[in-house]
Amino acid sequence: MKRKLLIFIGIVAVIIAGVGYYFSQNRDTSIGIDNSIANEDSKVGTTTLDSERVLVVYFSQGGNTQKLAKEISDQVGGDFRRIEPITPYPDGDELLDYAKTEQDNDERPEIKDIDVDMTKYDTVFIGYPVWWYTYPQIILSFFDNYDLSDKTIVPFVTHGGSGMSGAEEDMQTYLKDKNVTVLEGLPVSRNVIENDQSETVSNWLKELGLK
Ligand SMILES: Cc1cc2nc3c(=O)[nH]c(=O)nc-3n(C[C@H](O)[C@H](O)[C@H](O)COP(=O)(O)O)c2cc1C
16 A cells, blocks of 8 residues: 555656646746847858858847857857847747747748848858747748758757757758758757857857868
């Protein structure tokens, strides 16, 4: 009888821990959008890439991915753009259901024009927060609106625990008719995003053979 009780308590504890992990991973704890981080043009980079032919583009709801994007842009140079929805996303818990519904319905939220000539670039770094184990649908809006044919795509994400979540494969599949090359992405946990990310980014670029 005592053994059965212990097994029951064990099962309940595992369920509670699992549910707790699930919610803690998906809830949003972000540093906040920094309005002083603006779009930029023609920056000089410190990699082997021709910075004139580089674009760093990102979507960020709460600022974590924006911070990472800015660090990457400062190192690789080129043009720097933020992807923004025409209809702003809700904040807080409301966003969880909103984003899930958007994903379930395979929606393409309308995005603001980012004012670039895509033919200028060979390499496009694309960043976003992991939402429900993959990219937010707004990234697909970007893919649908801007022609990435023949380009090298380099993804980066911030997340609450699920890492890259297969982003490279998902992008390769979505863009299979565009002859893109997708390099290994950089996942950064939101738990460390407040720390200086310059070394992490630099090491990643070295691993990719870009530094
Ligand atoms: C709608 C929603 C879904 C999320 N889903 C996941 C997830 O599946 N896996 C994960 O690790 N983090 C998930 N998160 C956490 C975010 O990826 C993380 O907080 C991220 O750093 C937020 O970036 P931002 O501040 O640039 O918006 C989710 C957050 C939200 C708002």
